[in-house]
Amino acid sequence: MREWVMIDLRRLLESRLSTAFAVLDPDADPVLRPSDRADFQANGALALAKRLGRNPREVAEEIRSHLDLDGVCSLVEVSGPGFINLSLDPSFLAAELAAAATDGLAVPAEGPPLRVVVDYSHPNVAKEMHVGHLRTTIIGDALCRILAYCGHEVIRENHIGDWGTPFGMLIEHLLDIGESEAAQELSVGDLTSFYRQARASFDADEDFKERSRRRVVLLQSGDEETLRLWRILVAESVGYFNEVYRKLGVTLSDDDIVGESFYNADLPALVEELRQKGLLVESDGALCVFPPGFVTREETPLPLIVQKSDGGFGYAATDLAAIRDRVGRLKADLIWYVVGAPQEQHLAMCFAVAKMAGWLGDGVIADHVAFGSVLGADHKMLKTRAGESIKLVSLLDEAVARAREALDERSSELGDEEQAAVARAVGIGAVKYADLSTERTRDYVFDWDRMLAFEGNTGPYLQYAHARICSIFRRSASARPAARPPRLDAPQERDLAVALLGLPEAVRTTVRDRAPNRLCTYLYELAAVFTTFYEQCPVLRAESAELREDRLLLCSLTAAVLATGLGLLGIEAPERM
C-alpha cells in the first residue's frame, strides 16, 4: 500500500463522531453532511433522541461532551433542534495542505484493492461510431482511470461486435466492391455508407440475401477464405476505432479488444456445462435458460436463449461466456458493464443465469453501470438505423474547430502548433465534460451548443482556472510556494483549503456511486472557490513575502488537484489557453 495518502476529512470526522455516538448507542449513524452553517454538520442526534425518547438538544450536547476532535475542529456547537455543527481548525487544515504539497495527492482506498474488469465502448465492426458511443466510452474510460488511481487493478475490455449474422452481408458487400476499395472505405471511416449499401443490397436483392446466408454458414464453419475477408473488415474497423480513440484521448488500445468472436470456441462447452448443471431447457427448438422472475408480455417465463433453433449462438451466449472468462481466467473480483440502460433486462438475465451456473457469487460481483440514452430533438433515441445519428468524429472535429476559433479571437501569443494542441484539449475537454457531468442514468437531448459550450460549468472553465494558475508561476521565476503550513486568515483562503482537501471524498463517492458527475461537481466547485480567491486575494502582489508564499502554496495545490482531477476524467489541463 501507499506510504502516504491525503486525509479524507469526511471519514475522519465520521469515525470520531461514531465513537461519541456509540456511548449512547453502538449502532447510531452520525449522519454527517456538508453544512452551510459550518464546514460539516452531524444530524444523527435527532433520530437517536427519538429512539431513546429523549430531548434532542440534550442528546446532542451529551454526544458533544464525548467528542474528541482536538486538533481537528476549532468549534463544535449544538444548533437548532439538535444539529452538531463542526468547524475545522485552520491550523489542522494548513498542516494537511502542507503535507499534501510535499507528499502528493494520493487518496486512500476504500477497502482492499480489487481486480476490476471494465467492459466499455464496444463499437460494432463496420458500423460508424456515433454520439451514442460517447457515453460508454467516456464514462468507462474515466472510471478506469479513477479505479486505478485508488489502487485497484483495472482490466479494460472492449467487447467489440465482430461476429454474428450481419457479417454474411458485410463480407458479400466487400466482395462486390472489391477488397482494396472496401479497405479504403473502411479505413477512412466511411462506415455508414458501407453498412448501408450492404443493408440495401440485402433488402433489395434476393440473390445477395442468399449469398449472405451462405456466407454466414461459411464464416461459422471456419472457412479460411471467409475468415480472411472477415479479418479485413475487423482490422480496418479497429484501425478506424483507434483513430477515434486517439482524437478522443481514450486509454483503450488493441490489447483491450476482446470481441464477441473471442468466445466462439468456448460456446459449445458453455452450453454443455449449462446442460450438465440441469439449467438448459429446449423451447421451440432453442436451448434456453429460464431465470426466475423474468416474464414475457404474456406473463410466461422469459428465456435467455443460449443457442438458437438453427444451432447458431446469439449474444446471450457470448455474454455468458464473457462472464465465465472474466471470473475464471481473469480472476475478476468485480465486473462493471458500462452499457446503456435499455439493456438492463438482458444483463440482469445474464447475471442471474451466471449465478445459477455458479460463475458469479463467492464474492465476485457484476454490475450494470447503466447510462441514459442520447435523444434527438424529437426526444427519441438517436439511432444509426434511423439515419439521424451524428458521427462521433463530426462532433469531435466541430468541437476542436470551435475551440480554435475561440482561441484565435483571443489573439494569443501561442505558436500555431501549441494553439492547435490547446484547441484540441479545450474542444475535446468540453465534449467529455458535458457528457461526464450529467447524471449517468439520465437521458439527455443532444444539443450542439450545450456539448460545445466553453463558459459556465464546463470543461474549459476548469481548464481556464488551471491555466490562470500556471500563468502566475510563469510570470514570476522567483515564485516559490511556502514549505510550511500556510496561514489561512482570509475567508477565501480558508474556503479554498477546505475545498482542496475534499479530493479524497470526491474520488471515494465517485467510485462508490460509479458516478463521474460527482467528481465533475467537486472540481467545478473547487474551481469556483479558487476563482473567488483569485479575484480577491492578490498572489504575486500580496502585502508580504510570507503571504505571497502561502498563497502560492494554495495556487500550486489547486493546480495540482485540478490537473489530477481532470486527468481522472480523461481531460487535459493545458498550461495556457
Next chain:
RNA sequence: GCCCCCGUAGCUCAGUGGAUAGAGCGGCUGCCUUCUAAGCAGAUGGUCGCAGGUUCGAGUCCUGCCGGGGGCGCCA
C-alpha cells in the same frame, strides 16, 4: 397489458431523510491603466409532475395516478 428509468427556475442540469431547494445558460445591473473577462459581484427567477402515506423532519422513502423514454424468445 406487465416491468425498468426519468419528471426540480424560461432552457440545460446538480442535489448521499435534515435548517432558507442550488449551479450554469438566456434576460437585467455593475466590474478589464491591477496575477488570463473562457472571468467576477449583484438582483431576478420554484405549488421540486399530481394526490395520498411513512417520519420529529420528504425534492429524496412507500402507494396510486399523469406525462416522456425504453424493454418485454431466437437482432446486438
